[in-house]
Amino acid sequence: MTKQATAAPVPFLDLKVQFAALERELRPALDEVLTNTAFVLGPAVQRFEAAFAAYCGVQHCVGLNSGTSALHVALLCLGVGAGDEVIMPAMSFIATAWPVLYLGAKPVFVDIDPRRYTLDPAKLAAAITKRTKAIIPVHLYGQCADMDPILRIAAEHGIPVIEDAAQAHGATYRGRKAGALGRMACFSFYPGKNLGAYGEGGAVTTNDAELADLARQYRDHGQKTRYVHERLGFNYRMDGFQGAVLGVKLRHLDSWNAGRRRAAALYDQRLADTGVTTPAPCRDGDHVYHIYAIRTPRREELRAILQESGVGTNLHYPIPIHLQKPFAACGYGPGSFPVSEELGQTELSLPMYAELTPEQIDRVAGVIRSATR
Numbered sequence: 237m238t239k240q241a242t243a244a245p246v247p248f249l250d251l252k253v254q255f256a257a258l259e260r261e262l263r264p265a266l267d268e269v270l271t272n273t274a275f276v277l278g279p280a281v282q283r284f285e286a287a288f289a290a291y292c293g294v295q296h297c298v299g300l301n302s303g304t305s306a307l308h309v310a311l312l313c314l315g316v317g318a319g320d321e322v323i324m325p326a327m328s329f330i331a332t333a334w335p336v337l338y339l340g341a342k343p344v345f346v347d348i349d350p351r352r353y354t355l356d357p358a359k360l361a362a363a364i365t366k367r368t369k370a371i372i373p374v375h376l377y378g379q380c381a382d383m384d385p386i387l388r389i390a391a392e393h394g395i396p397v398i399e400d401a402a403q404a405h406g407a408t409y410r411g412r413k414a415g416a417l418g419r420m421a422c423f424s425f426y427p428g429k430n431l432g433a434y435g436e437g438g439a440v441t442t443n444d445a446e447l448a449d450l451a452r453q454y455r456d457h458g459q460k461t462r463y464v465h466e467r468l469g470f471n472y473r474m475d476g477f478q479g480a481v482l483g484v485k486l487r488h489l490d491s492w493n494a495g496r497r498r499a500a501a502l503y504d505q506r507l508a509d510t511g512v513t514t515p516a517p518c519r520d521g522d523h524v525y526h527i528y529a530i531r532t533p534r535r536e537e538l539r540a541i542l543q544e545s546g547v548g549t550n551l552h553y554p555i556p557i558h559l560q561k562p563f564a565a566c567g568y569g570p571g572s573f574p575v576s577e578e579l580g581q582t583e584l585s586l587p588m589y590a591e592l593t594p595e596q597i598d599r600v601a602g603v604i605r606s607a608t609r
């Protein structure tokens with residue numbers, strides 16, 4: 237591999253361009269929160285919840301303070317507790333699995349599909365036991381998991397499905413949106429997400445009024461009426477500023493996702509014949525490319541060359557969850573999930589955001605082309 241001469245840097249993520257474009261819309265929305273002093277929950281959060289539920293095509297959205305809280309709340313709502321098992325892919329951000337440990341339950345990992353990178357439905361049934369209480373497919377990188385077979389197998393066993401849609405705001409699967417595919421869905425609004433807050437944020441969505449009501453209690457100290465605590469509770473409330481920011485940004489999500497798809501299509505084209513593996517085409521819905529993931533066995537070398545050339549990259553995720561120390565007690569080891577492990581060793585995330593210009597994409601692809609020549 238040879239290094240290309242340096243030119244304008246391309247950061248992995250650039251939140252400043254987006255802010256500059258939105259500043260005039262955002263400031264009045266933030267001012268309103270300042271003026272009405274609704275800093276926790278309040279009207280801006282309620283408006284966002286209603287708008288996001290409508291966007292996803294569900295009845296209810298409950299705003300929370302992170303995606304990790306959302307997963308915790310969803311498991312609580314579905315009654316997961318000590319000794320239960322929860323099935324999920326071995327390859328995801330670690331937060332998919334944390335709440336299972338919080339509850340004293342056991343994560344049961346399943347390998348991913350080698351092209352889609354999401355939970356492999358062909359391996360799901362074998363992981364189900366009498367103790368399985370939930371299945372969490374993850375819409376990794378912005379593409380929905382192959383939900384039809386997952387939902388069919390889950391229904392055959394009477395097990396609820398919780399979508400981890402933290403990376404898939406606006407993604408679709410056979411005409412339906414992420415967030416509307418399972419019994420409940422969990423979103424993160426961490427700033428770098430396709431729909432990102434200006435701080436921490438998350439939400440659960442569902443069509444089940446009882447589950448939504450429970451989620452509202454869990455997020456707010458287990459209370460339905462002030463100071464009457466019905467159950468164990470948490471402080472997982474969304475703050476007013478995040479509701480205001482998300483309300484403004486939601487209006488732009490579809491055009492940003494379209495921008496990401498354009499950027500991905502250009503990468504696909506420019507990287508053809510370079511020897512790196514580009515994402516497989518998404519044939520059953522809209523991919524929203526939270527992450528543009530390529531694969532190459534010479535990942536470290538290519539990453540170093542890109543870095544020297546001023547191109548930011550990232551890895552999602554170098555160590556699958558079953559090989560992380562806090563999950564050692566689950567009893568898995570190297571070789572347990574070969575597809576996830578191979579992805580961990582070969583995946584490289586290229587710069588991806590709606591504002592990425594064709595020139596920037598050409599530049600990234602040019603460095604890769606000359607490095608792999």
Ligand SMILES: Cc1ncc(COP(=O)(O)O)c(C=O)c1O
Pocket residue numbers: 301302303304305328329331332374400402403423424425426436437438
């Ligand atoms: C797949 C996935 N699940 C869960 C989370 C957790 O979300 P948060 O960081 O908002 O707690 C994230 C994002 O960070 C994620 O990417």
